[in-house]
Amino acid sequence: xxxxxxxxxxxxxxxxxxxxxxxxxxxxxxxxxxxxxxxxxxxxxxxxxxxxxxxxxxxxxxxxxxxxxxxxxxxxxxxxxxxxxxxxxxxxxxxxxxxxxxxxxxxxxxxxxxxxxxxxxxxxxxxxxxxxxxxxxxxxxxxxxxxxxxxxxxxxxxxxxxxxxxxxxxxxxxxxxxxxxxxxxxxxxxxxxxxxxxxxxxxxxxxxxxxxxxxxxxxxxxxxxxxxxxxxxxxxxxxxxxxxxxxxxxxxxxxxxxxxxxxxxxxxxxxxxxxxxxxxxxxxxxxxxxxxxxxxxxxxxxxxxxxxxxxxxxxxxxxxxxxxxxxxxxxxxxxxxxxxxxxxxxxxxxxxxxxxxxxxxxxxxxxxxxxxxxxxxxxxxxxxxxxxxxxxxxxxxxxxxxxxxxxxxxxxxxxxxxxxxxxxxxxxxxxxxxxxxxxxxxxxxxxxxxxxxxxxxxxxxxxxxxxxxxxxxxxxxxxxxxxxxxxxxxxxxxxxxxxxxxxxxxxxxxxxxxxxxxxxxxxxxxxxxxxxxxxxxxxxxxxxxxxxxxxxxxxxxxxxxxxxxxxxxxxxxxxxxxxxxxxxxxxxxxxxxxxxxxxxxxxxxxxxxxxxxxxxxxxxxxxxxxxxxxxxxxxxxxxx
Amino acid sequence: xxxxxxxxxxxxxxxxxxxxxxxxxxxxxxxxxxxxxxxxxxxxxxxxxxxxxxxxxxxxxxxxxxxxxxxxxxxxxxxxxxxxxxxxxxxxxxxxxxxxxxxxxxxxxxxxxxxxxxxxxxxxxxxxxxxxxxxxxxxxxxxxxxxxxxxxxxxxxxxxxxxxxxxxxxxxxxxxxxxxxxxxxxxxxxxxxxxxxxxxxxxxxxxxxxxxxxxxxxxxxxxxxxxxxxxxxxxxxxxxxxxxxxxxxxxxxxxx
Numbered sequence: 001x002x003x004x005x006x007x008x009x010x011x012x013x014x015x016x017x018x019x020x021x022x023x024x025x026x027x028x029x030x031x032x033x034x035x036x037x038x039x040x041x042x043x044x045x046x047x048x049x050x051x052x053x054x055x056x057x058x059x060x061x062x063x064x065x066x067x068x069x070x071x072x073x074x075x076x077x078x079x080x081x082x083x084x085x086x087x088x089x090x091x092x093x094x095x096x097x098x099x100x101x102x103x104x105x106x107x108x109x110x111x112x113x114x115x116x117x118x119x120x121x122x123x124x125x126x127x128x129x130x131x132x133x134x135x136x137x138x139x140x141x142x143x144x145x146x147x148x149x150x151x152x153x154x155x156x157x158x159x160x161x162x163x164x165x166x167x168x169x170x171x172x173x174x175x176x177x178x179x180x181x182x183x184x185x186x187x188x189x190x191x192x193x194x195x196x197x198x199x200x201x202x203x204x205x206x207x208x209x210x211x212x213x214x215x216x217x218x219x220x221x222x223x224x225x226x227x228x229x230x231x232x233x234x235x236x237x238x239x240x241x242x243x244x245x246x247x248x249x250x251x252x253x254x255x256x257x258x259x260x261x262x263x264x265x266x267x268x269x270x271x272x273x274x275x276x277x278x279x280x281x282x283x284x285x286x287x288x289x290x291x292x293x294x295x296x297x298x299x300x301x302x303x304x305x306x307x308x309x310x311x312x313x314x315x316x317x318x319x320x321x322x323x324x325x326x327x328x329x330x331x332x333x334x335x336x337x338x339x340x341x342x343x344x345x346x347x348x349x350x351x352x353x354x355x356x357x358x359x360x361x362x363x364x365x366x367x368x369x370x371x372x373x374x375x376x377x378x379x380x381x382x383x384x385x386x387x388x389x390x391x392x393x394x395x396x397x398x399x400x401x402x403x404x405x406x407x408x409x410x411x412x413x414x415x416x417x418x419x420x421x422x423x424x425x426x427x428x429x430x431x432x433x434x435x436x437x438x439x440x441x442x443x444x445x446x447x448x449x450x451x452x453x454x455x456x457x458x459x460x461x462x463x464x465x466x467x468x469x470x471x472x473x474x475x476x477x478x479x480x481x482x483x484x485x486x487x488x489x490x491x492x493x494x495x496x497x498x499x500x501x502x503x504x505x506x507x508x509x510x511x512x513x514x515x516x517x518x519x520x521x522x523x524x525x526x527x528x529x530x531x532x533x534x535x536x537x538x539x540x541x542x543x544x545x546x547x548x549x550x551x552x553x554x555x556x557x558x559x560x561x562x563x564x565x566x567x568x569x570x571x572x573x574x575x576x577x578x579x580x581x582x583x584x585x586x587x588x589x590x591x592x593x594x595x596x597x598x599x600x601x602x603x604x605x606x607x608x609x610x611x612x613x614x615x616x617x618x619x620x621x622x623x624x625x626x627x628x629x630x631x632x633x634x635x636x637x638x639x640x
Numbered sequence: 641x642x643x644x645x646x647x648x649x650x651x652x653x654x655x656x657x658x659x660x661x662x663x664x665x666x667x668x669x670x671x672x673x674x675x676x677x678x679x680x681x682x683x684x685x686x687x688x689x690x691x692x693x694x695x696x697x698x699x700x701x702x703x704x705x706x707x708x709x710x711x712x713x714x715x716x717x718x719x720x721x722x723x724x725x726x727x728x729x730x731x732x733x734x735x736x737x738x739x740x741x742x743x744x745x746x747x748x749x750x751x752x753x754x755x756x757x758x759x760x761x762x763x764x765x766x767x768x769x770x771x772x773x774x775x776x777x778x779x780x781x782x783x784x785x786x787x788x789x790x791x792x793x794x795x796x797x798x799x800x801x802x803x804x805x806x807x808x809x810x811x812x813x814x815x816x817x818x819x820x821x822x823x824x825x826x827x828x829x830x831x832x833x834x835x836x837x838x839x840x841x842x843x844x845x846x847x848x849x850x851x852x853x854x855x856x857x858x859x860x861x862x863x864x865x866x867x868x869x870x871x872x873x874x875x876x877x878x879x880x881x882x883x884x885x886x887x888x889x890x891x892x893x894x895x896x
Binding site: 011014024025026257259263307341 | 653660662664665667668670679697698726728730
């Protein structure tokens with residue numbers, strides 16, 4: 001069952017949009033002989049190829065697995081509806097792009113969920129693959145369906161569809177799982193799927209939803225979540241990779257022929273963030289901070305550029321300017337690649353960590369695009385609630401420096417619908433934008449100054465202090481944004497210099513339902529998929545009405561509804577659907593931080609103040625790993 | 641400044657590479673193989689590459705051409721090897737000569753195409769070809785960016801014949817192979833348009849999409865309908881130049 005389906009697929013490709021995304025053959029991709037391997041992974045990023053291919057997580061695991069003797073990994077992505085229809089008509093199954101093997105032929109079907117909006121795409125892929133949608137219906141002929149990525153920190157809404165989930169860093173976890181599968185297969189697959197899943201669950205690092213029963217209270221809340229097999233732990237731990245320098249992946253980044261959303265070489269300069277922004281799930285679940293060393297970064301950039309030919313390097317992390325040696329890194333790289341027209345970018349920069357020397361290094365080799373900052377909250381009070389400790393003075397000082405140094409455009413990101421927020425808090429975003437323009441005109445002496453305000457609706461996420469918070473309804477979000485829009489457009493002096501971009505509140509409600517949902521939400525996902533729901537992260541495919549209709553039909557008979565999951569505030573006593581998944585964060589600490597938020601009390605960063613007992617380091621036996629190392633990047637010897 | 645002309649292919653599954661996709665892949669290959677490219681001036685400098693007459697997405701090709709400008713001279717044969725090794729298999733660089741002549745693009749007067757029609761009896765194809773060739777004009781329609789457009793697909797066709805199917809071809813159903821020489825004109829007549837023409841004149845309707853490959857493009861000998869190597873004048877000039885004491889700088893036709 002591992003024959004290539006390419007001949008059947010090839011006949012369909014002349015009829016679809018952008019066929020190149022389905023043919024594979026990317027530079028640095030790997031095809032290993034099927035028979036030479038005894039553990040085989042199909043890795044999926046459940047979105048279109050153009051979004052999925054640049055995903056670092058999948059790229060890292062693909063390379064880590066393929067480097068291993070006797071193990072192969074191939075990639076698969078969501079196919080667009082035009083190809084899906086043809087595949088169904090002609091009986092072509094979900095395939096990998098590497099060797100075009102049917103996904104069902106693999107041992108593991110691993111899906112990386114950066115967002116919950118990929119859940120319907122998972123069901124499409126399972127169905128196209130010929131794998132039963134529900135775990136309970138699968139046989140030894142089906143792969144183990146495994147979920148990872150940030151959304152897997154609450155996998156309950158997809159509990160019926162996955163066999164297991166892994167939370168945290170995947171590099172070591174996939175290798176441990178591989179060894180367990182290898183041993184089980186070598187023994188002749190004793191005890192079938194049940195036995196394999198038991199062996200995985202008993203490690204304490206793999207969550208098998210089928211081994212836990214969820215009991216509910218009459219009011220709909222969860223009473224408790226109990227293991228139903230012996231030896232299965234009450235709580236499942238997240239995985240944490242220590243010493244990033246030992247894991248310099250991807251070493252050979254994939255270079256697609258098709259155009260994708262990120263056309264650059266990305267190097268993760270650190271993992272984790274302890275700034276403590278209370279809305280930020282990534283910052284909470286990826287603790288502690290672990291820096292890659294300046295020399296490790298230099299080596300990855302050098303090898304990666306040689307392997308890819310990319311002309312831009314992105315220095316990735318949750319807050320890149322916070323690396324202890326970011327100045328030396330930026331200067332060292334700009335020096336090295338000055339003649340090669342290689343651009344550098346820092347995708348996430350905090351206002352208070354920005355300085356113009358750094359910005360000048362980043363733009364030395366040509367490009368000076370706009371600057372982007374994310375104050376997130378419009379008022380000082382709001383920023384205290386969310387613990388994003390950036391003052392308006394900081395922001396104005398920073399933009400003044402930027403405008404004074406030749407930048408003409410600043411982009412500001414905000415959220416609407418944060419806990420305790422009022423109309424007044426959001427309207428202050430308009431004042432901030434006006435102040436930015438006024439300052440820009442003053443220091444540059446020019447009226448040709450732009451500021452773009454970009455706003456999205458806030459969605460409370462599991463494992464954050466806001467996991468108990470009520471989400472703002474779509475109607476209220478839209479009304480508040482409309483007031484801000486009118487205020488900005490109505491400003492005669494500055495309004496025309498301010499761009500206003502916003503997302504309406506509806507997708508956020510569906511994301512909220514899926515983020516904080518429990519197992520009962522699985523019925524909604526299935527109903528949406530069965531009524532044609534696909535690509536929910538894409539405006540042109542997403543249908544709010546369809547989600548609400550399916551939720552009405554499937555949740556109400558279970559005694560709950562969308563509002564119950566989204567706009568309802570939770571209490572301290574409530575058992576949350578993800579409480580048995582251990583991100584290391586102490587639930588009492590999260591609760592205290594939630595109370596501090598309501599009291600507008602800020603918490604500092606443990607990198608430069610004493611520990612605040614969030615719980616992660618003792619719970620996971622980890623520590624902060626930061627520099628400075630004091631080392632510098634030396635020029636590379638040029639071989640002509 | 642040295643200019644080098646290259647012939648490259650789009651083979652197998654990489655025939656689905658669009659021209660834009662190829663451009664990005666080629667520019668990255670130039671970086672990986674550290675070719676000393678000349679760059680355009682301006683705020684965002686681009687390596688100087690000119691592409692000629694790319695085949696449509698989904699069409700295979702043995703004969704695509706481009707020209708690059710280098711800041712330092714390199715041996716064309718060595719450069720070809722480097723670039724070929726740096727591009728994915730299927731996008732193969734198969735020929736390289738230093739440019740000694742001008743007006744290269746104008747030498748690409750016509751293309752030779754092979755069109756494989758699986759599921760079509762050669763005899764049916766013969767009849768359709770005869771009907772097509774007998775017609776003075778054959779009106780066909782194609783959807784363009786500005787809507788449906790109607791034009792003549794017959795005038796640009798210099799030759800069209802049914803070739804013998806290779807004995808080793810996969811599958812055992814019937815298969816007809818067309819060989820087609822088309823003059824490059826405006827609007828461009830593509831193999832697809834000729835297939836539309838065969839359908840219009842003789843109701844030829846292949847059950848599966850045709851597999852189309854460009855075999856050659858270059859100067860057209862109108863009398864015989866043959867297409868010759870467009871790089872030959874550069875090769876001749878290079879040979880002539882190296883055999884005179886004056887050297888390449890005095891070679892005829894070399895732009896200053």
